[in-house]
Amino acid sequence: MSKLLLVEDEPSVRMGLRLSLSKAGHQVLEAATASEGWEKIGSADLVILDWMLPDEPGVRLLERLRRDGRYENLPVLMLTARASEGDRVEGLTRGADDYLTKPFSTPELIARVQALLRRVGKSGRLERGALSLDLERHQAFLDGHALDLTRREFDLLAFLARHPGRVYTREELLERVWGQEFLGTARTVDQHVAQLRDKLNEDPKAPRFLETLRGVGYRFRE
Amino acid sequence: MSKLLLVEDEPSVRMGLRLSLSKAGHQVLEAATASEGWEKIGSADLVILDWMLPDEPGVRLLERLRRDGRYENLPVLMLTARASEGDRVEGLTRGADDYLTKPFSTPELIARVQALLRRVGKSGRLERGALSLDLERHQAFLDGHALDLTRREFDLLAFLARHPGRVYTREELLERVWGQEFLGTARTVDQHVAQLRDKLNEDPKAPRFLETLRGVGYRFRE
DNA sequence: ATCTATGTGACATTTTCCTGACAAAAGTAC
DNA sequence: GTACTTTTGTCAGGAAAATGTCACATAGAT
Structure with missing residues (x-):
């Protein structure tokens, strides 16, 4: 029962995740670009952020977000297509709370989302x-x-x-x-x-x- | 009459356990791989998890499961072929509720399953x-x-x-x-x-x- | 074939939510 | 201090949302 912001440019992926996540009891906000994501970020409890977006890399959005005091505790889960270790580390050290490498299973995504929400005290x-x-x-x-x-x-x-x-x-x-x-x-x-x-x-x-x-x-x- | 999920890749072992466990009054769901297990986990009351699986180690599945809030109370019984103390401890500390070392006796397994079910209040x-x-x-x-x-x-x-x-x-x-x-x-x-x-x-x-x-x-x- | 359990839509009922008007308080300028 | 402006507190009624209830269609069991 949390608000998740899904920033992902591929419509089919977005639709699939929207269905699964709302079935898991969450409200899903969607954005196809980084700038659209930025606009909608205000009301999100957690952000699922694609690595590659049409206007700017997801990490860039992440950086901007971390610099803004309002969102310092907002959990971010990165989705990346690259599987190399270097990238994973880079994404994490730059401020993501967790990451998933495509292709990933939907239950796995849901599991991580739950874990992150729990960590920031959406439950407890x-x-x-x-x-x-x-x-x-x-x-x-x-x-x-x-x-x-x-x-x-x-x-x-x-x-x-x-x-x-x-x-x-x-x-x-x-x-x-x-x-x-x-x-x-x-x-x-x-x-x-x-x-x-x-x-x-x-x-x-x-x-x-x-x-x-x-x-x-x-x-x-x- | 609980739902047990049996994650075990060896068909003969699976069949044997399926027979014994359903004879003991349980409903048995089966999975041959970790990912298949993950898919079916939603409806299980208890998981019997083999240590070695073709796609990924059982412990990995266990970890993922414990991270997910939905399954924090789901009892997991690990089956391991290795008899060394180190492994046992590792499996337990990583979140399994109980373990059995192959070869084990079927009555012993059933007893432990009952004990675990009672503990989480799925039985009794x-x-x-x-x-x-x-x-x-x-x-x-x-x-x-x-x-x-x-x-x-x-x-x-x-x-x-x-x-x-x-x-x-x-x-x-x-x-x-x-x-x-x-x-x-x-x-x-x-x-x-x-x-x-x-x-x-x-x-x-x-x-x-x-x-x-x-x-x-x-x-x-x- | 009949019966039972289950799921769904329509409608009734209840509770919560929101708003606009006004009162009260705090701040400002004189 | 007084008069004025701005902001916040309070109230009550209607709108909107959530839930309860009923009746029926369907599917599965006996």
């Missing part, structure tokens, strides 16, 4: 003081008591809690929690934050977890 | 409050009364009950209960949950066992 637990998030169970606990959160509330809280201290604008949150196809107003974020604060017993003026940064956005307190 | 009984599941007979009891569940109903209930508290999306359930080759709609899961709730005398709004997590999926109550 998040402990933030009195607040504890069980990502597998979609269950949040405050001081040991289970909270009754809706899907959006949980997703929003989990997203913010995953990067404590970092501020996100409403636009960023809409893109990364709601999805890039969502065209909503910024008020929507406020509404959900308010809802969360209510359920977390927070005073908006002295929040334990969800801080407002006037003129900027929200952040999870460190 | 599952007690969850007033609900009791006899996994061998596919029979469920609620407050001592036998329930008349169909195969799918029982499988679904048993799967959810095996991991209480954890949420599963409809896609995950379709894959793990129905099998990965099944191409059905998500509505199907709802239908079976409803059926189960009916037989369990549950109010969907205040379920004793099967909880709905809107926007996410279902889980067995802890």
Whole structure:
């Protein structure tokens, strides 16, 4: 149930992978070129990146991505047609989290995707003081008591809690929690934050977890 | 009555084990190569894995399997022809749950298989409050009364009950209960949950066992 | 041939989500 | 400090989405 960005120029490969990956329970965003990939990268939880693309090499996109602070923890899985050891190492050292050499089996790809998602904490637990998030169970606990959160509330809280201290604008949150196809107003974020604060017993003026940064956005307190 | 995947390239060994294991009440899936094994692994409850295979070493398959979150609890029993201590240790530390050195006796193998199945709760009984599941007979009891569940109903209930508290999306359930080759709609899961709730005398709004997590999926109550 | 289990589409119901309006608070300029 | 602007918090109702329910088609078993 994560958002995967598939950057691959060959339409047939893309279609095949889209089917398998969505069957594995993921949402698949697609891009045929590096620049298209760059545009859609904002809302991805993981990137599957082909080595060769029509406009520029996948590694180049990878480099750009790693230089951008927003994506430093975004897992990237490279697909390469070359089988030589040298290339593999190069791809990895330049910042990919894993790689696969074509031809590869689809189950293998799915396995690696799962492994990477697990590694970056798309599953597992998040402990933030009195607040504890069980990502597998979609269950949040405050001081040991289970909270009754809706899907959006949980997703929003989990997203913010995953990067404590970092501020996100409403636009960023809409893109990364709601999805890039969502065209909503910024008020929507406020509404959900308010809802969360209510359920977390927070005073908006002295929040334990969800801080407002006037003129900027929200952040999870460190 | 569990599904065992036997990955072994020697046809005569395979046939012998198939006979003994199915006589012991199991369903036996067979694979002659590691890649064939990987394809069929989705529906297995336990894997019997030969050390040497024509395409790649069994351990390699094992590694891949352990990296994949879906199979982290899938028991694997390694068969090895080499008797040296070093190998045994290597196989075990790399993630096998048990091993046997060829030549081994068939009763011994069956015993170990049973032991492993019991350990992961694929055999024996599952007690969850007033609900009791006899996994061998596919029979469920609620407050001592036998329930008349169909195969799918029982499988679904048993799967959810095996991991209480954890949420599963409809896609995950379709894959793990129905099998990965099944191409059905998500509505199907709802239908079976409803059926189960009916037989369990549950109010969907205040379920004793099967909880709905809107926007996410279902889980067995802890 | 009949019966049972299973899967699916249509429809009803419930819950969640989003939005627009307004209130409250914070920041700015005077 | 006051008046004004901008931003955020809050509320409530309707829209949209998700789930529950029912009825039926199909396939497989007895």
